[in-house]
Amino acid sequence: MALKSTVTSGFELVKQLQKWSKDNMRQETLFCTIDVMDLYTMVPQVEGVLALRKMLEYFKLKQVGGLKIETIIRLSRFVMQNNYFSYEGQYYHQIRGGAMGSPLTLTVANCYMFFYEQQIIKQINNSGGLYFRYIDDIFIVINWPIRHLMKQIDRWNKIDENIKLSENVGFMADFLDLHIENKDGQLFTTIFQKPSYEPYYLPFNSVHPIHMKKNIIFTMLLRALRYCSIFQEYLNEREKLRMALLLNRYPNKFIDKQFNNVLSKLNIQSLTCNNYVNCRQEVIDSPIKEKIPVDYEKTMFVHFTYCSSMRTFPIKFQALWNKYFGESPINDVLPVLGTRNVKNLQRQLTHTR
Incomplete structure (x- = not known):
């Protein structure tokens, strides 16, 4: 339903921009990134749940995971309207928006934004531009004069009093982890790293496979x-x-x-x-390999604590499995090996949620 107007990675945006720029990129082409300000806490609770209902009705679903649609809506309304938090010894009831980090808040916000953005998408598409959104971040590339684009953003800001847009317009933009530039009508892209980025990766001397x-x-x-x-x-x-x-x-x-x-x-x-x-x-x-669904009836997961002395264990395990179960009916079961980190002092002293 929203696949044509959403992206989930910078790579998806690269492919869309490449395709679009072949016939539409000009020297005056503008890039616009828009942040939906405080989306999770600004979505009205009643209208947000109604947007969820509207989305489910669009797909003509009667049940999801064994739950009737009416049950899902009632549970969603209950969760959205019963968020509480404490601050300096006082308890507060959240009467607008949803709890930050809640999966339901994300779903409701996405549904609400989907119906909000439809007239904007139509306007951009009719003008030959591109519109994409990732949750509360919007990306637009368009061949409009900058004054016209700013005027339209002001108009979009008046569509819904709960949605406030903060824009950044120019010949370059940063969206997700992608940096984009218009260099004299040619598309230039590279990796974008936030100022807070720090080059920390899994240390080579860590006890990991x-x-x-x-x-x-x-x-x-x-x-x-x-x-x-x-x-x-x-x-x-x-x-x-x-x-x-x-x-x-x-x-x-x-x-x-x-x-x-x-x-x-x-x-x-x-x-x-x-x-x-x-x-x-x-x-x-090149096509991206699709994830093969796991057949849990024919898959056995084996986890072991990894350390340097267990480096060759997977090879030995497979050899023993083939030796003793090669001609057995149990050989239809696929063993999948997984590792656990060793419980060293560092892991014991590190608090994780």
């Missing part, structure tokens, strides 16, 4: 390749990643080896300024 550390490098370098529109920017981000990993005690040889492994897994022999654009486009266009 080595594949977890390899996956960090794979994920971060893949993101750089997807996001960076020019080769030099990719090199810059790669070296930033190298420095962050070195700070977390990753050996330089290990880093180089994993960088090469990433390119190998993507079927790239080498990256140069001459082939970067084509190689990057192939990576962007």
Whole structure:
């Protein structure tokens, strides 16, 4: 229902911008990011639950998870209208919005925003622009004069007294973890990091399986390749990643080896300024593997406490499984190994929720 107007990652936005910019990008193209101010605490409780009901009715659902729609609405209304908190010894009843961090508040806010934004989406689409939202953050790219865009934002601010928009308009924008620029009519993208960003990753000397550390490098370098529109920017981000990993005690040889492994897994022999654009486009266009649903009736999960002496346990376990159960009916069951962290002093002294 809202797939065409929402994004859940910077990579999704990169693909949409690439497609749009081929025919629509101009020197005067504007980027606009809008923050919906205090969305969770500003959504009216009654209208928020009504938006949830309207959404469920749109899908013509009679039950969800064995619960009737009317039951879901009553429970939602009860939760939204019965939030309490204490402050300096006094108890307060929340009469507007929902509790921060509550899954229900997120759902209600998304439903409320969906119906609020429909006329804005229609207006942007009719003008040949792009509109996307991630919860309370909105991104718009449009070929309007800046005065006209500002005038329209003022008008959108008057649609609903509960929704207040704070905009940032210009030829560059930061949305999620993506930095976007209009450079003389050409789309430029790279990674965006907030000022509060600190280069902390899983330390190399931590007692975790080595594949977890390899996956960090794979994920971060893949993101750089997807996001960076020019080769030099990719090199810059790669070296930033190298420095962050070195700070977390990753050996330089290990880093180089994993960088090469990433390119190998993507079927790239080498990256140069001459082939970067084509190689990057192939990576962007490659289909993302869908998660295979787990058949819990034919899957057995085995967890063990990981330490350096247990490094070869998974291989030995699989060998023993095949040896003793290879021709047994139980071999239809798939064993999946998972690790637990060792209960060392650091974990004992660290409080986690």
